[in-house]
Amino acid sequence: MSIDVAAYQPGTPVDDELATVAYAAVARWADQRPITAELVASRLRTHADAPATLLATGRAHDGRLVGAAALRWPAAPGATGRLWGPAVLPESRRRGLGARLLAALDARLADTAAAQVTSAEVPVGRCAAHRLFHAAGWTLAPASVLLKAQPLPPPNTPPQPSRVRPAQPDQAGDLAGPLGRLYGATHPTQPPLVAAATWQRWTADSRYRPDCLLVAPSGDGGELDGAALVYPLAHTDPAEPPEALLADVLVAPNAGDPQRLRDGLIAAALSAGRRHGAAVARALVPAAPNPTLDALRRAGLQPVTTLATYAAPQRRPAPAASDRSAW
Ligand SMILES: CC(C)(COP(=O)(O)OP(=O)(O)OC[C@H]1O[C@@H](n2cnc3c(N)ncnc32)[C@H](O)[C@@H]1OP(=O)(O)O)[C@@H](O)C(=O)NCCC(=O)NCCS
CATH class of the missing domain: 3.40.630.30 (Gcn5-related N-acetyltransferase (GNAT))
Structure with a gap:
């Protein structure tokens, strides 16, 4: 399955597909909640002068969305960007899709000067997600608590x-x-x-x-x-x-x-x-x-x-051209 990475556009049918995938991710967990297309758009839309959110998607042969992740860039220099997902439909898990979605966005992060990015909050028991972030080199950031x-x-x-x-x-x-x-x-x-x-x-x-x-x-x-x-x-x-x-x-x-x-x-x-x-x-x-x-x-x-949050691996800024001889 190929991964497509593109600028996210709010208000298209993709919002409904993303809401379905996101709801499947939280269903039966402590953070289960209604997820609508409007909610997805609110989370992924960027404000002011921030560049458009990057959306990575994986689709089955019939075109159905089976997994997605998104990277919302920091709203201002020094602010923190946010990762949405990855989320993969249950029947498509353990085939490498989650890791590939994360890697596709990670690769774009590597192109930028060491932007700070944190993941969405993951309930402590959702082991698959914790292992996925650990395996990709993300590190634990301060935890949150969900109250209801x-x-x-x-x-x-x-x-x-x-x-x-x-x-x-x-x-x-x-x-x-x-x-x-x-x-x-x-x-x-x-x-x-x-x-x-x-x-x-x-x-x-x-x-x-x-x-x-x-x-x-x-x-x-x-x-x-x-x-x-x-x-x-x-x-x-x-x-x-x-x-x-x-x-x-x-x-x-x-x-x-x-x-x-x-x-x-x-x-x-x-x-x-x-x-x-x-x-x-x-x-x-x-x-x-x-x-x-x-x-x-x-x-x-x-x-x-x-809920745990993970921070993206810190990147070293790319060296200036004059420094490259030292490599
Ligand atoms: C987390 C999630 C995206 C993983 O997707 P996936 O396509 O199954 O993941 P992959 O097949 O790429 O697995 C990548 C790595 O994650 C870990 N992993 C994934 N599922 C796992 C499981 N059920 N048990 C243990 N480790 C698991 C492993 O380290 C795995 O690498 P390996 O297969 O080489 O051992 C998927 O389980 C999911 O959608 N969960 C609900 C949403 C969620 O919690 N997202 C996290 C951010 S909110």
Whole structure:
């Protein structure tokens, strides 16, 4: 079977095929969730000036997609690129396809100057994927934990007067600056360009709804003390309950009473998910102890699995022509 590598184009029938392959990859695992064509497009589409995602596909003789992997380039210099997959349909596994898909994208990485790339999160028990990454020389990166509330519990605290409120559609553009600065303050190791593009990145996802972006103004010239983003996923798969993904919770390092603010943001985000029909809430956060993990547990989400992430082997930048005689 030959592997085709091409620039990914969102909004084509390939999105449906990729959703089928991706769903087969997670079915019956702790990270099982609905995967729609729109979700795939949201994950693979690139923003701003980043080059198009590279998509590697393997097809059976009848043209059916049986395996795929994708490489989303870093959004800015110094940012991290993301690998999607590889994912191979169960009946086509153990024939070398997963390794070849990974190698096809790895080869493109080798052409570039040492870009940082991490894999998608892999549940601890999914041994085939772990062995695949180890065999290809990828190394373990910090782990995450998947938390879930199923069913989504009713609000467990009476509503309190709170400064947390949903973003208004007409002033959403005004949030871009404050949200970028909040993201920069809470993720100081991220490149400034990534922080500055937070609003564009969050709102470019097809699941974005303005009332699902919760903000806590600091009362100080339009700046924000906190923000939370929840993505409800509309889908028609009867096997999967409607869900909402709590995608991010940001609390400024200098915000007053940060625990109460974090709890308020999460409660408001879960309420927004409920309003959009979600019966399940999911969140993915670093596994190392952190206040968001504690707050999610207080809100009724329970850890369901630890997930490993792998980092692509570091490449040495290609030597300048004048250095080559030393080889
Ligand atoms: C992980 C996955 C892509 C592997 O695809 P595949 O086509 O079966 O993989 P390959 O046949 O190319 O195997 C490559 C290597 O992976 C490892 N591997 C793959 N399947 C394995 C299994 N069931 N048990 C142990 N090792 C396995 C082996 O090291 C293998 O090399 P080897 O055959 O020389 O021993 C496939 O199992 C899958 O789609 N899993 C679900 C999705 C997933 O978890 N993707 C990972 C990123 S999210």
